[in-house]
Amino acid sequence: MSEINKDSTEEKILHAAQTVFIQKGMDGARMQEIANEAKINKALLHYYFRNKQKLFEAIFSKVFNQIFPDIRSLIFSEKPFEERLGAFVERYIDLLLKNPFLPAFILKEINRDPDFLASLIKKQGINPEEILQMIEQEMEAETICRMDPRDLMINILGLSIFPFAARPLMQMMFFNNSKKEYNEFLIKRKESVKIFILNSILVNKKQMPGG
Amino acid sequence: MSEINKDSTEEKILHAAQTVFIQKGMDGARMQEIANEAKINKALLHYYFRNKQKLFEAIFSKVFNQIFPDIRSLIFSEKPFEERLGAFVERYIDLLLKNPFLPAFILKEINRDPDFLASLIKKQGINPEEILQMIEQEMEAETICRMDPRDLMINILGLSIFPFAARPLMQMMFFNNSKKEYNEFLIKRKESVKIFILNSILVNKKQMPGG
DNA sequence: GTCTATATGGCGATAGAC
DNA sequence: GTCTATCGCCATATAGAC
Known part of the structure; x- marks a missing residue:
């Protein structure tokens, strides 16, 4: 129960990725820019989401279900x-x-x-x-x-x-x-x-x- | 007067670039793919249009004025x-x-x-x-x-x-x-x-x- | 979990022969 | 004008210390 934290690294990544992906799109977005936006290291993105495609899909489905x-x-x-x-x-x-x-x-x-x-x-x-x-x-x-x-x-x-x-x-x-x-x-x-x-x-x- | 040729290299490039850019967008398009589509060498793209951005702008204005x-x-x-x-x-x-x-x-x-x-x-x-x-x-x-x-x-x-x-x-x-x-x-x-x-x-x- | 450092590949762009 | 070869960079992804 203790790890449900809205400011968790994963949440920060998701939030940052949404900001960057929405503005730049999948092709235009850069992993480095997402890492900067989330104020974490670039390697962490891969630790949490394996690769860019997976991260993008997480954002897209989130946004899709939102709209x-x-x-x-x-x-x-x-x-x-x-x-x-x-x-x-x-x-x-x-x-x-x-x-x-x-x-x-x-x-x-x-x-x-x-x-x-x-x-x-x-x-x-x-x-x-x-x-x-x-x-x-x-x-x-x-x-x-x-x-x-x-x-x-x-x-x-x-x-x-x-x-x-x-x-x-x-x-x-x-x-x-x-x-x-x-x-x-x-x-x-x-x-x-x-x-x-x-x-x-x-x-x-x-x-x-x-x- | 003699170089007005609809099958000129420049025309082939423009046609190929339009096909690729429209499907992939500026970020998603690859110069190599455009060259393949035009059946010419990649270096020729730069010879005719200097760089990707200029080629893209040529296509975009063409298409924009068309629509x-x-x-x-x-x-x-x-x-x-x-x-x-x-x-x-x-x-x-x-x-x-x-x-x-x-x-x-x-x-x-x-x-x-x-x-x-x-x-x-x-x-x-x-x-x-x-x-x-x-x-x-x-x-x-x-x-x-x-x-x-x-x-x-x-x-x-x-x-x-x-x-x-x-x-x-x-x-x-x-x-x-x-x-x-x-x-x-x-x-x-x-x-x-x-x-x-x-x-x-x-x-x-x-x-x-x-x- | 988080970092630094690095590997790996791909892409835009150029050099230079022909 | 057109080609081959290659440079130099940058982006994704991984290795490995802590």
């Missing part, structure tokens, strides 16, 4: 669909605001090892099929427009994630490269994305920005 | 806004279908060198301000909902680009990792994204998937 949090509780509550969808968008963008580099990191590394990615998805409790079916039920009940549920899912994710993943370019093109303005813009998107989606899928209602 | 084609002609035609927007989405997704790895590549490398990115944007004829103003005029004329024009632009780009950038994950989660099905899905999105956006922004009209 796909248990959505189910939000998605499958008793509230009306639009409320659940709104809550999901808000919570998701909030998560990204707290971890703004995750999207670029995930997208960057998603191609590296498809098998590893597949294993992570399986380990994860989330069942995409289940969510798609739920969306289909809503369409059946005609509370939302009929469309491919996968389109809707990917639209929701894209609208939430893209502004983070493409931040440097978007900020430069549309915000005079002002970090402050772009941050405010991202916060406002918790509302505007919600409205944009609901406007598109709600049947027979037109929700306006002000109301 | 930001002269949008103006489409955006600023005489046709009604919804038609122009629809045409833009279609043409943009078509471009991505022909170059499916560009989005991931661009997003991956967008953080590397902000100054270089800025210089590319400036060199490019596109003036984002001009497009935003045009969108604002449409809102003024009440042909589309009032909202932050930058939101609309980023929504359009995100909805078009994200399914390509996040392909491995989306394909695995929602399409049983079927490449064929995902390709068909992407093609259908030329229509569904258009509908999704127009549904959301058109005032007093509700466009349905079938009509």
Whole structure:
């Protein structure tokens, strides 16, 4: 029981590795830089994680499971669909605001090892099929427009994630490269994305920005 | 006049470098691999482009200018806004279908060198301000909902680009990792994204998937 | 467990013949 | 312009003292 220490060397390594890997990616990261960040010796990295690949996988799965949090509780509550969808968008963008580099990191590394990615998805409790079916039920009940549920899912994710993943370019093109303005813009998107989606899928209602 | 040869060594290098850089990124790419791909010697790469960074920049600007084609002609035609927007989405997704790895590549490398990115944007004829103003005029004329024009632009780009950038994950989660099905899905999105956006922004009209 | 020192290999880059 | 050979560095990884 005594070795459960949040400031343990292993924890320090994991924290440092996450910082460096997220900014530089697997290829760009250097073991020395991670060791510096953790304020330990480089050899210790190998003592704890054998090699760079293993350390990277530890970080990637950690981060991956973090960005796909248990959505189910939000998605499958008793509230009306639009409320659940709104809550999901808000919570998701909030998560990204707290971890703004995750999207670029995930997208960057998603191609590296498809098998590893597949294993992570399986380990994860989330069942995409289940969510798609739920969306289909809503369409059946005609509370939302009929469309491919996968389109809707990917639209929701894209609208939430893209502004983070493409931040440097978007900020430069549309915000005079002002970090402050772009941050405010991202916060406002918790509302505007919600409205944009609901406007598109709600049947027979037109929700306006002000109301 | 005689040295304008499309099969020149320089062309072969550029083509090979694009293939490798797009798949592996700057950090992951190896000069040797590019040389193999071009079926030339590694030393020739340095003879033509001095170093890896310069070669990468040549590829990145080439690709960058390719993915930001002269949008103006489409955006600023005489046709009604919804038609122009629809045409833009279609043409943009078509471009991505022909170059499916560009989005991931661009997003991956967008953080590397902000100054270089800025210089590319400036060199490019596109003036984002001009497009935003045009969108604002449409809102003024009440042909589309009032909202932050930058939101609309980023929504359009995100909805078009994200399914390509996040392909491995989306394909695995929602399409049983079927490449064929995902390709068909992407093609259908030329229509569904258009509908999704127009549904959301058109005032007093509700466009349905079938009509 | 943590360190110093070193092995080992790979990569970008150059020298120099042709 | 194109090649072979090689340099010099740097990054991962290991050996071994403490």
